[in-house]
Amino acid sequence: MTAPLSGTARQAAIEVEGVTNSFSGRVVVDRIAMRVGRGEIFGFLGPNGSGKTTFLRMLCGLLTPDSGSGTCLGFDILSQSAEIKKRVGYMTQKFSFYENLSLEENLDFIARIYGLPDRRRAVRESLEQLGMAGRKHQLAGQLSGGWKRRLALAACMIHQPELLLLDEPTAGVDPKARRDFWEQIHELSAQGITVLVTTHYMDEAERCHRLAYIAYGSLLAEGTTGDIIRHTRLSTWTASGGDLHALCSALEKSEGVSQVVPFGNALHVSGHDAATLELAIEPFRHGGHIWQRAEPSLEDAFISLMGEAKDNFQ
Amino acid sequence: MNFFSLPRFVAIALKEFIQMRRDRLTFGMMVGVPLMQLVLFGFAINTDPKQMRTALRCSDEGPFARSVVRAMTASGYFQFTGRLPDDAAATRALELGEVQFVLHLPAGFERDLVRGRRPVVLLEADASDPAATSNAISALQTLAARALEHDLLGPLARPAMEGAAPFDLRIHRRYNPEGITQYNIVPGLMGVVLTMTMVIITALAITRERERGTMENLLSTPVHPLEVMLGKLVPYVLLGYIQVTLILCAAKFLFRVPVMGSVPLLLASVLVFIVANLSVGILFSTIAKNQLQAMQMAFFFFLPSILLSGFMFPFRGMPQWAQWLGEVLPLTHFLRVVRGILLKGNGPAEVVHHLWPIALFVVVVVSLGLKRYRRTLD
């Protein structure tokens, strides 16, 4: 992984402040401020319904924020969305290409919309990179779910945007294709292209230079993986062997334990205070389990953040 | 029982009820369409049109002339709207469709009646729609004999002429002398087909993008709404012209409808009418949430168009309120254009007279549509 440059050190691709949006009176994006540097890979995480898609839509001018201001690639998000749209590639969460057009026709359509000078070549190269040159006459509607995502990704990059807004680009995509995808993202980043990507996968979050965590419309944490883990101030122990199921139920009720999460054959037991956590697990030390002190993982941190977030819908 | 489970059946029925309740517009249409049909068929439509506009072209006004007019008015079929100064004005009024009939009373009408010389009375009828005129004409024929029986008394009542009218009534059925219904229907069909297909197809084309989610993608590109609209409409305009050509060929070669006016003029006027229907389609697409709703709205527009425009039933046969409603619809005016050009040989001057209401309609509908058009997703 390349060393992440600090977001504030370089020129900003996205710089917004106080961005708020609500649907029929319910606030779904609440005063979000965010700065993403040029060439950065910025991961955007949060539970379902936390407002990620809504935020991306506001960045590319699909929704008008109720309040807030900022710039995207140096253009004002409120008044210059036409300029922004030319330079941004937005990949929607839901497949939004024409199912009754072939792969080639879909790509050609997008290439025409962006007015690419050498359209045919761009389409051909895009198909080759996608590895679908041989199936270019297939209708997009007949593709499998994962291939649809890959087509959408290829289409939103065809006009060589300066900023990619990718809404769960790899949901339902197989591991090999995901790895290829992330390699491509890092190559693009090296060329100075900024990528803002939402994901629910921890391994993908760890591949980002910086992350933001949003829950119920509010930005809860921001920074590198390490920053986010430190931000939660968790201490974690892992337990393996023995009757983990019983251990899990017993620990959940204990004082000082904020979360118990099974990871395969091990149990991650975390708490916000190292001393009280140790006291809490003391009684279970001799139950045939193997206890080890561990670094809290990003997932532990996210689960903790999610648990702390005040659910304003309740 | 494994074939039919009541709880499963109830589950489906309940779900269907809930969905029906959510889709307010569909529900409204289910109630609205039968109501509209009731009103239109029950009150507006009249297959025996009365009170038809008739102009008087009278060269000799006197008590007998007034009696004839009074008797015709009393029959209920004729409504005298005014006097015309000369024959040219009479022709123009008929060509524009301002009146259905012109009654010509010749010079010396009074004198000839008194002398028993049976003056010639001419009724010119706009017979392009035979259904509109046939009842009135046959009523006039029976009425002629008795129209003056109270005026021509004593020595004036000629025993020799018992039973026959004291004047010689001649009927001149213009534009469609043989009263062939196809002459009226086939050109009208052009307007009906265009209304039906153009509105539905545009309304669907745009709601489909929203329903399938492709609109989100489209809106995130630099494409301008005007480009989307025009780009979507042009293929349908061409499609409309294919329909027009087909119907025009069928009219000429299959149904032998006379083509009195200029075909290029007709093709030019068709464009205004197509645009009117496309704009309705766009307006509907800005309101409808899905394709079903768009379809229903198109139907809701189509129904009065076909019933109140004078396509199926004589326009002048409808009550005043229905005529006013009909005047709003583009089809009403387009029917006058297409029948005027084909049957009456209307030229640009008469056509413009019928086209401007359609143009006005376009302006209103397009501005409504632009107001409702959502450039963003919210």
Ligand SMILES: Nc1ncnc2c1ncn2[C@@H]1O[C@H](COP(=O)(O)OP(=O)(O)OP(=O)(O)O)[C@@H](O)[C@H]1O
């Ligand atoms: N068009 C809409 N009308 C009303 N509410 C909406 C609309 N779009 C989104 N919402 C609400 O806004 C909130 C945020 O939705 P959003 O799609 O931004 O979440 P998300 O973070 O992308 O979730 P996910 O991870 O599931 O994709 C949700 O509560 C959702 O119900």
Ligand SMILES: [Mg+2]
């Ligand atoms: Mg989302």
